[in-house]
Amino acid sequence: MSYLDYVTGEPITDTKAPEGPVAERWDTRRFQAKLVNPANRRKHRIIVVGTGLAGGSAGATLAEQGYQVVQFCFQDSPRRAHSIAAQGGINAAKNYRNDGDSVHRLFYDTVKGGDFRARESNVHRLAQISVEIIDQCVAQGVPFAREYGGLLDTRSFGGVQVSRTFYARGQTGQQLLLGAYQALSRQIAAGNVEMHARTEMLDLVVVDGRARGIVARDLITGEITTHYADAVVLASGGYGNVFYLSTNAMNSNATAVWRAHRRGAYFANPCFTQIHPTCIPRTGDHQSKLTLMSESLRNDGRIWVPKAKGDTRPAAEIPEDERDYYLERIYPSFGNLVPRDIASRAAKNVCDEGRGVGPGGQGVYLDFADAIRRMGRAAVEEKYGNLFDMYERITAENPYEVPMRIYPAVHYTMGGLWVDYDLQTTVPGLFAVGEANFSDHGANRLGASALMQGLADGYFVLPATINDYLARHPHAEPVTDDHPAVREVLAETEDRLNLLLAVDGDRTPDSFHRELGELMWEFCGMARDESGLRTALERIPKIREEFWSRIKVPGSGQEFNQSLEKANRIVDYLELAELMCLDALHRAESCGGHFREESQTPDGEAARHDEEFAYVAAWEFGGTGAPVLHKEDLAFEYVHPTQRSYA
């Protein structure tokens, strides 16, 4: 059965968001939600998968509330989740600068930035909670940047007109994650959290229609274990590693969300991926991952490529009149500061024309020569010194003397498990928080909003909504390994791993991952069109078939086996990739990070088709049949859709 024969199922009409003015909905929902008596909370076990900003904050907070939390991460320590790598900052509508910011403005910017593909109710809640997050993090000892007067400093970020981004040098994600990790550590020490590090979730246990546990693998001994609870929270991050090369950590993966999808959770907007324009270009086939350079560099750097194709002269030898400052040329009013998706696509276009620079022609210059002339080298160093050092360490080129080379790379996935206003998936008792869900960013995420959403979900939203579910299902029957549903999941998991080990073919897991990634980058990357997506949809099943006949995984399942971990993750990428392409194909419009060549304005900008596509595409797993599309219509009562223009 081909993925192209998807069927359209019942639309989703109830997201559990209350009616009424948008600013009051969160309060209303919190009041409506049933509570669990503090004495009874101890009787409830909650599984949390992942220890990033969303998972770490959720685990700590639920444990503080008195629940028994059982938490998992595949890293050797909960402190290493990939949230740690976020550089820029975290948005909050504090209006400390008195520059006209407000909850409503953050709400407005986020809905608009998401290109009108996010829910107003959710985004407003996010903006409201943003102010509490900063308070919480400061109380935990997060060392945010401060002014000389001792008050918190902020900066503007991602092209918004107010200064609302709180930061800790270029390591905001690290500092926020350590805050959550420390709160989690306190709960581990108190015995309220049972922490399983180096343990990876491989499947979800659904009993009588409700999420009741997970199947996991102890990565040190290889033992397959089962864990049961009254609710399961997935905080397992995004799926950008489908592309092989991305700014995600090497081990970030889609297994938890994909397995949940196979067990009944709808997957929403899988094609919405964000490509970040300023990453360090790849240097060759050996490249294993890409490194982001903070977007702030575009404030002072000028982006250019040679006017002539195939010009291989060093940058310094190309005279001014033979350079094309293409962003300044095409977008005279925004210049180098156009939004991420536009900057990324423009870079791809000039490289596709054969004007790219550096090895393989996959790069454009980000030149600070003018900034150094204008501000002096010392000022540039003061502002960007640590980024320049990082660039030099990776490329061995001195950006004070030769222009940096940058190229776009996959960075974040806005799509994820479909959740309602309570962050509950379509499997009762299964919740998804952070990047693992699809909820708040629509088709494009604004800078410094990922940290905000992860912490909002974990510290404030989930702990308030999960009570309602638990209060309504107070006496869950205990589940044991003998339950037929558990036996089936266990057998499936073991069979899958055994099969991977048994094929004993002639290709490594990485070789398949790289092949899939290249295909996805070409056909489902920065720009997509119908024929390319159809090509990808034809080729993915073939790669999958080849995978299952030629994969070679050395060693056994009963030991520390990184090749087996990798191969098992690729199994899921090979399925998810297909759904991403199908979603991209069916959405015959451009919006945010999803750019369909067929749908652009005369000046080459993304053209939305609101009448047809103002909905969330929530996909139901079709088993052996075709996937089923459920549409959740989006209504915009407060922020009225307009076409973006940056020319």
Next chain:
Amino acid sequence: MAVSGLIMLGYLVAHVAGNLKVFFGPEEFNAYGHWLRVMGAPVLHHEWALWLVRIVLVAAVVAHAVSAYQLSRRDLKARPTAYVHRRRRASYATRTMRWGGIVLALFIVWHVLDLTTGTVHPGGFEEGRPYQNVVDTFSTWYGNVVYIVAMLAVGLHVRHGFWSAAQTLGVGNARRERLLRALANTLALVLTAGFVSVPVAVMTGVVS
């Protein structure tokens, strides 16, 4: 470790100052030796003050040695497997703390047997005539070698030990770093030079 070390360091400073009196001739030096015995009189009985100092010193030596033993045991246990690829970077003074300490302990034993009890003293040991005793000791080649080697070890030991003690007692910080390092080096240099000057003086005939 730090406290007992600093006590001994304080003693060494007094000791070197006393030793240098040797350059003012036998009378003054012997008188100084005598004063050490009547120190604190008439409040204290003969040699009481000296014994008090000796008890404190012995306690410091024992505490220092016991701590060193415990620390070493713990450190060796914490790093049971060595790297195949060996590489040294810490300064010589830092690396020699353990062996240097043992060398110094042995030296102290010899030093006491030589010049306090006279048990292994070359020539006729005479209580109450330290000047002559010193000259006797440094008239033998081995007396000079043992003493000078030990005093170099003292310098190295003090150089890392003093700075280290400051860190242990929480006195160090980024601003004081240079000051502490300079102080440690000066102390080490002054002590070693002061002590070594005596055998050198005997050898060259300045003191005889």
Next chain:
Amino acid sequence: MRLNLRVWRQKNGAAEGAMATYEVDGISADMSFLEMLDTLNEDLILRGEDPVAFDHDCREGICGACSLVINGDAHGPERTTTCQLHMRSFRDGDTIDVEPWRASAFPVVKDLVVDRGAFDRVIQAGGYITAPTGSAPEAHATPVPKADADSAFEHAECIGCGACVAACPNGSAMLFTSAKINHLNVLPQGSPERETRVLDMVAQMDAEGFGGCTLTGECATACPKGIPLPSISAMNREWLRARRKASRG
């Protein structure tokens, strides 16, 4: 370029280990050290051998997972994490020794992978500020002098990789522990738990079997994030202060 690798191979925590020799060819100067090991592993898999296990994740120098001793240096010859070390730091024909972190508190799990759970337990002993969600006052209620905020940040940069322990001839975790204590103790928010934090974390550090500090300074030299050596002195000051306070009752 072509390199000779001598890599520590150990099947699991209980097994004996030994150095094994491999030759890798076609290594580009632009590769990271871990990409060079990826290349080796691809070869090993196709030859039907067990690939070399090593910890790594973000590969951008911040998660602290990577942990190799290269030619006797924790994280190799440059002052950075292993993942940010590039092959241009080596020359064609070099022999490179690759070993795991060595400390009894960090037992080997397999090959170059060690268990750093001891660090987590040190944090659990008190490396946090008790601030349950929802209880926080307005963020601007307590201004923090910029110098204190900067000092807290400088220590908070620690990525918990364990290079300090690996480099220390005594397997001591003083630099790691001091970084966390100084981060929290310098802030007004961390002050109510200042004494219990330092006493409990140091006690846990000792209980984990880390060695004592003899101030060799190897830790600060190896630290990829530049946590300064005087950090240890500051922790000692905190500890002595807390002990005095405790003894006064």
